[in-house]
Amino acid sequence: MHSYKGRFEPTRFEDLTVTVDFHCHSACRFCIVQEGMNRFKGVPFETFQRAVDDNQKELRYRRVTFTGGEVTLEARLFDYIRHARESGTFEHLRLQTNGRLLADMSFARRLVDAGIDEFFVSLHGHDAETQDYISQRPGSFDQAMRGMENLVSLGVCLMTNTVLTTLNQPHLAQIVETVRRFSPTRMEFWNYLPMEDHADERGLISPLAELGPSLRAALDRAEQLGIETAVKYVPRCVLGSHARAQDNTQPDVVIAEVFYDLYPKFSCLYEAKCEYAETCLGLHHAYIEKLGWEPELLVPYPRSTPWAEPEYGPWVGSDQPGRGSAPATDHPDWARLVAGVAERHGAQLAEVVLQRRACLFRFEQGDGGVDLVVTARSEAGPALARSRSFNVHYRNARGSDTDGLRPLVTDAVAAIVERDQGEMLLDQRKGLVGDQAVRTRPKRSGPPG
Amino acid sequence: MTATYLDPNVLEPLALLPAAEADRHFDYCLEPYRPRRPWSGKLRAENLLWHSLLVARQRATWRALLEAVQRHVGKDLTVWGVKWDGERLWWELYFYDPRKESARATIASLTEALAPWLRLGPRVPETVPYMMFSFDLSAAASASGEVTALNLYLTGEQAHAGRSYRVTDAGAELENTYRFMEPKRNIDEVLPLIEASVFVDYSARERLKDVLFPVLFACKKVCISKKRDRDAIYFSGIAVDQLLWFLRRFAYPVPLVSFVERHQEQFEHLFFDVGIDYRTDASGRIVYPKTSYYGTL
Numbered sequence: 001m002h003s004y005k006g007r008f009e010p011t012r013f014e015d016l017t018v019t020v021d022f023h024c025h026s027a028c029r030f031c032i033v034q035e036g037m038n039r040f041k042g043v044p045f046e047t048f049q050r051a052v053d054d055n056q057k058e059l060r061y062r063r064v065t066f067t068g069g070e071v072t073l074e075a076r077l078f079d080y081i082r083h084a085r086e087s088g089t090f091e092h093l094r095l096q097t098n099g100r101l102l103a104d105m106s107f108a109r110r111l112v113d114a115g116i117d118e119f120f121v122s123l124h125g126h127d128a129e130t131q132d133y134i135s136q137r138p139g140s141f142d143q144a145m146r147g148m149e150n151l152v153s154l155g156v157c158l159m160t161n162t163v164l165t166t167l168n169q170p171h172l173a174q175i176v177e178t179v180r181r182f183s184p185t186r187m188e189f190w191n192y193l194p195m196e197d198h199a200d201e202r203g204l205i206s207p208l209a210e211l212g213p214s215l216r217a218a219l220d221r222a223e224q225l226g227i228e229t230a231v232k233y234v235p236r237c238v239l240g241s242h243a244r245a246q247d248n249t250q251p252d253v254v255i256a257e258v259f260y261d262l263y264p265k266f267s268c269l270y271e272a273k274c275e276y277a278e279t280c281l282g283l284h285h286a287y288i289e290k291l292g293w294e295p296e297l298l299v300p301y302p303r304s305t306p307w308a309e310p311e312y313g314p315w316v317g318s319d320q321p322g323r324g325s326a327p328a329t330d331h332p333d334w335a336r337l338v339a340g341v342a343e344r345h346g347a348q349l350a351e352v353v354l355q356r357r358a359c360l361f362r363f364e365q366g367d368g369g370v371d372l373v374v375t376a377r378s379e380a381g382p383a384l385a386r387s388r389s390f391n392v393h394y395r396n397a398r399g400s401d402t403d404g405l406r407p408l409v410t411d412a413v414a415a416i417v418e419r420d421q422g423e424m425l426l427d428q429r430k431g432l433v434g435d436q437a438v439r440t441r442p443k444r445s446g447p448p449g
Numbered sequence: 450m451t452a453t454y455l456d457p458n459v460l461e462p463l464a465l466l467p468a469a470e471a472d473r474h475f476d477y478c479l480e481p482y483r484p485r486r487p488w489s490g491k492l493r494a495e496n497l498l499w500h501s502l503l504v505a506r507q508r509a510t511w512r513a514l515l516e517a518v519q520r521h522v523g524k525d526l527t528v529w530g531v532k533w534d535g536e537r538l539w540w541e542l543y544f545y546d547p548r549k550e551s552a553r554a555t556i557a558s559l560t561e562a563l564a565p566w567l568r569l570g571p572r573v574p575e576t577v578p579y580m581m582f583s584f585d586l587s588a589a590a591s592a593s594g595e596v597t598a599l600n601l602y603l604t605g606e607q608a609h610a611g612r613s614y615r616v617t618d619a620g621a622e623l624e625n626t627y628r629f630m631e632p633k634r635n636i637d638e639v640l641p642l643i644e645a646s647v648f649v650d651y652s653a654r655e656r657l658k659d660v661l662f663p664v665l666f667a668c669k670k671v672c673i674s675k676k677r678d679r680d681a682i683y684f685s686g687i688a689v690d691q692l693l694w695f696l697r698r699f700a701y702p703v704p705l706v707s708f709v710e711r712h713q714e715q716f717e718h719l720f721f722d723v724g725i726d727y728r729t730d731a732s733g734r735i736v737y738p739k740t741s742y743y744g745t746l
Binding site: 265267269270271272273283285288289291292293294295296307309382384393394395396397398 | 483485486487489490631633634636637640654655656657658661663664666667
């Protein structure tokens with residue numbers, strides 16, 4: 001199997017993940033959307049088609065990942081795969097799965113024949129007893145193992161995913177031993193994130209003092225075996241010599257937007273002191289509220305550059321594949337919206353910050369500046385102006401002459417309104433909101449009288 | 450807790466005060482800040498004060514006085530605090546004049562201006578170098594028509610520090626010390642100062658989370674305070690969603706929380722400040738005898 005190294009960096013702006021539906025035939029004890037399962041709707045095929053059509057114009061994404069729930073249960077999965085493949089815009093089609101149905105060789109082959117070339121298989125236990133206990137489905141371990149055997153024989157890219165909880169924390173190195181015979185291209189370890197059980201009533205949050213050594217042992221073993229690894233949501237300083245395995249990047253996801261309202265927040269006591277403050281998330285709040293800030297266990301890497309409070313959250317400087325070190329204005333499609341404006345006012349477009357829900361243009365002028373922000377168009381909210389796609393706002397007028405920024409703002413707004421032809425999409429436009437996102441539950445008629 | 454605090458429906462209508470173009474925005478130290486959003490169509494922070502008075506059935510009692518304060522000192526220039534001990538609400542007003550520039554924010558001037566509604570009892574010579582003073586709007590003050598104690602705040606021995614004295618007719622006594630810091634940038638000073646305590650034993654390191662709340666850690670400034678029988682921490686420059694978390698965490702009266710929930714979007718341009726007093730009880734558990742939140746009038 002040839003090396004896939006390098007294909008995973010940085011995933012933001014290159015990967016699109018589609019939640020085909022929220023059903024599952026396992027019942028993992030750590031499931032982060034237990035309440036949302038069977039409640040959130042999947043992405044309608046038509047919405048997916050629009051995302052793919054969008055990619056045909058912009059060639060933004062190199063990979064599409066189909067996920068769920070358990071995506072192999074979905075009747076229309078092959079329609080999604082076919083459309084993605086026939087669009088010709090994706091280099092790779094990936095399936096995120098618990099691997100159980102892949103135990104059926106004919107089904108596995110059908111997926112590969114349809115175009116799936118990467119399989120991201122969840123394995124949370126090193127043996128049947130542990131895995132089946134976690135999934136609450138006897139036989140699920142054996143099924144996943146047979147599934148992975150089939151994938152190996154089909155010669156496709158296999159990666160594994162393990163969610164780190166108290167249930168498997170003592171056995172992480174053993175999980176590496178369990179899958180080594182499949183020679184996975186990559187093993188990912190994602191720390192458990194409580195999205196509903198914030199009080200951790202299920203007792204799944206693993207203390208770093210125990211998780212750290214166990215995880216490092218697993219990473220050591222994977223390294224010895226030549227298996228690439230990636231770790232999410234574990235503080236970098238806990239990873240020891242495997243610090244570079246930390247990867248908190250996320251693909252763009254078409255999903256019920258409410259999902260993000262549930263997403264945990266993170267903090268670290270040493271954020272301002274740590275070289276990796278911009279990429280390491282620290283600890284999630286549920287962890288801190290249960291187990292504390294871990295002031296002794298966490299050790300900041302000395303900073304080489306001054307720290308500044310991240311005003312708009314994590315971001316990357318470029319949306320151009322392979323140009324991670326590109327200038328902060330290197331979002332050509334977005335910068336085009338305000339091209340020439342700064343120059344007309346003796347100002348400079350210092351940054352373009354593109355996020356899921358907003359794009360921010362930071363102008364500097366004299367000793368001050370102003371930020372112009374576009375969000376998805378909505379008639380409901382207030383806005384300085386509305387273009388075809390966006391609501392336009394300004395914020396953070398700064399410097400000694402904020403009144404003097406008015407012509408710059410006026411000009412920039414006019415440029416956006418004129419140049420936005422309605423084809424540019426923030427992720428929010430592709431997500432599902434309101435009734436789109438949530439299933440209607442049948443009304444109960446009440447107890448029989 | 451008074452039964453009315455549990456009633457989500459406050460019957461008396463409250464005319465909401467809209468934000469105006471001329472509004473100025475100050476934190477609880479009367480330091481100006483840049484609002485988080487343009488404030489057209491939003492609400493003034495003082496709505497939170499008026500609504501809290503409504504919830505406690507105290508609006509009629511204090512309305513004329515508060516309007517007089519606003520007229521006398523100037524709009525946006527008085528800091529108010531809403532206090533909650535789990536049983537009752539009360540209020541405190543803070544008047545800043547650190548450089549002695551305003552003849553109207555002095556004790557002498559306010560004593561005279563507020564005389565028709567409230568007698569400020571203690572006599573304080575204006576030669577005392579106070580940078581700020583405050584007093585409580587309490588049930589006792591309402592009943593007697595008199596404030597018997599003033600709090601004077603003086604700058605401390607070092608930058609961004611201060612101390613307060615409680616002044617009554619019987620004299621003045623040192624009450625609290627304060628130190629203001631950026632929570633993240635100054636973490637090496639914040640942690641030792643929090644842990645220098647006779648009221649909380651931090652040898653169990655996870656205890657820090659019960660004081661330095663992760664949700665509030667993302668703020669502009671913390672203030673570490675040492676008081677006579679407790680410690681306190683103030684989180685300054687938090688957004689309305691953090692304020693909501695705080696109100697729920699410390700079980701503020703239901704109508705007060707639901708008011709902020711209902712108007713969350715209309716308060717999103719503002720930064721708020723909150724304070725938390727704490728100590729351990731006889732069983733070693735951390736308790737919070739008083740919490741507070743702040744805005745300007």
